[in-house]
Amino acid sequence: MKFLVTGGAGFIGSAFIRLLLGDPDASRRVVNLDKLTYAGNLENLATIAGDSRYRFVHGDICDAALVNALVAEEKPDVIVNVAAESHVDRSILSPAPVFETNLRGTFTLLEAARTHQTPRYLQVSTDEVYGSIDPPHEADENYPLRASSPYSASKAGADLLALSYFVTYKMPVSVTRASNNYGPYHFPEKLIPLMISNAMEDKPLPIYGDGQQIRDWLYVDDHARAILAVIERGRAGEIYNIGGSRALPNLDVVRKILAAVGKPESLMQTVKDRPGHDRRYALSSEKLMRETGWTARVAFEDGLRATIEWYRSNTAWTAHVKSGEYQKYYQSNYGGRAV
Numbered sequence: 071m072k073f074l075v076t077g078g079a080g081f082i083g084s085a086f087i088r089l090l091l092g093d094p095d096a097s098r099r100v101v102n103l104d105k106l107t108y109a110g111n112l113e114n115l116a117t118i119a120g121d122s123r124y125r126f127v128h129g130d131i132c133d134a135a136l137v138n139a140l141v142a143e144e145k146p147d148v149i150v151n152v153a154a155e156s157h158v159d160r161s162i163l164s165p166a167p168v169f170e171t172n173l174r175g176t177f178t179l180l181e182a183a184r185t186h187q188t189p190r191y192l193q194v195s196t197d198e199v200y201g202s203i204d205p206p207h208e209a210d211e212n213y214p215l216r217a218s219s220p221y222s223a224s225k226a227g228a229d230l231l232a233l234s235y236f237v238t239y240k241m242p243v244s245v246t247r248a249s250n251n252y253g254p255y256h257f258p259e260k261l262i263p264l265m266i267s268n269a270m271e272d273k274p275l276p277i278y279g280d281g282q283q284i285r286d287w288l289y290v291d292d293h294a295r296a297i298l299a300v301i302e303r304g305r306a307g308e309i310y311n312i313g314g315s316r317a318l319p320n321l322d323v324v325r326k327i328l329a330a331v332g333k334p335e336s337l338m339q340t341v342k343d344r345p346g347h348d349r350r351y352a353l354s355s356e357k358l359m360r361e362t363g364w365t366a367r368v369a370f371e372d373g374l375r376a377t378i379e380w381y382r383s384n385t386a387w388t389a390h391v392k393s394g395e396y397q398k399y400y401q402s403n404y405g406g407r408a409v
């Protein structure tokens with residue numbers, strides 16, 4: 071089976087490619103199309119870079135000529151669209167690239183899949199499209215869309231566009247909506263890697279508002295297995311939620327990190343809240359488990375321990391991704407946010 075994976079140099083895309091090619095005997099081929107934005111990093115794929123089943127193409131999913139030529143040449147069995155501008159805070163600071171990649175990029179891929187009759191298309195999406203969910207409810211796949219940020223609105227739009235290709239053109243499209251991921255190779259702009267990295271460097275840990283916002287944590291390798299399960303056993307035209315079944319307030323997560331890294335809670339620093347901040351995410355993955363047999367394998371405490379261990383052993387990776395552009399981003403997001 072040949073996979074065209076977009077955004078394969080990012081956090082989740084690279085975990086998915088490492089899963090696909092992790093078995094040296096698997097008769098899979100992978101083409102990775104990635105623009106290498108600030109979040110794309112070929113070091114994430116160092117373990118498979120020399121694999122003869124793997125090809126990297128440096129390019130933009132919004133580039134229709136490139137995408138068309140690539141799909142015509144490679145004739146993938148499945149397109150897995152993982153590429154995105156993925157960070158809510160950046161989408162608030164600068165929404166334009168979010169809509170370009172997340173909407174136009176998805177449209178470009180769908181059109182190429184339609185033109186070349188690609189047998190399967192998977193759109194990787196997020197539980198953020200459901201917006202904040204009041205307790206005790208959890209979202210199933212029919213829950214109303216109520217996006218709060220430019221990021222989540224762009225993902226919701228892309229989901230609807232992808233599903234419209236199933237309805238209108240009978241294209242075999244599925245959509246997955248995962249909860250918050252964590253794990254190795256996570257860019258240190260998101261909560262868990264940022265807190266690990268700042269704690270290791272004795273820097274302040276910025277807590278948005280009261281820190282009681284709830285997220286449902288999913289280990290990235292469990293997410294990668296779920297994507298594969300949907301490709302292999304999911305139905306076209308369907309949406310599949312992928313939750314981690316471990317809902318925690320942010321403060322609890324940060325306290326666990328500080329305890330594991332051996333640093334004092336005085337490093338936590340309350341800062342001005344994120345505009346439009348969703349209070350709680352809660353997801354039912356019952357449909358995915360029932361239809362594909364998938365379950366999350368990694369318990370949060372085990373996954374967090376493994377993640378912290380990975381950051382301890384990969385300080386050069388973190389130093390590299392935190393140089394240059396990251397410093398500017400950090401200043402524009404956190405500067406002047408003290409309360």
Ligand code: NAD
Nearest residue numbers: 077079080081082105106107109110130131153154156251
């Ligand atoms: P990431 O920011 O780590 O990686 C994104 C990748 O896409 C990078 O390699 C980047 O270079 C590439 N990319 C960006 N724009 C591109 C373009 N125009 N053309 C080609 N490549 C481009 O993101 P992630 O956290 O790995 O998220 C991947 C996907 O999973 C996204 O669609 C996101 O919405 C979704 N998702 C993420 C999470 C999470 O917790 N991180 C949870 C649920 C869903």
Ligand code: DAU
Nearest residue numbers: 156157158196197198249250259260261276277278283320
């Ligand atoms: O739910 C899935 C989504 O999870 C994905 O679609 C997104 O791509 C991914 O970025 C993530 O979005 P969140 O906004 O939930 O993740 P983030 O790590 O940015 O924030 C998690 C929580 O931590 C949120 O309540 C905001 C809070 N936070 C975050 C940062 C970066 C802080 O309190 N301080 C921080 O410095």
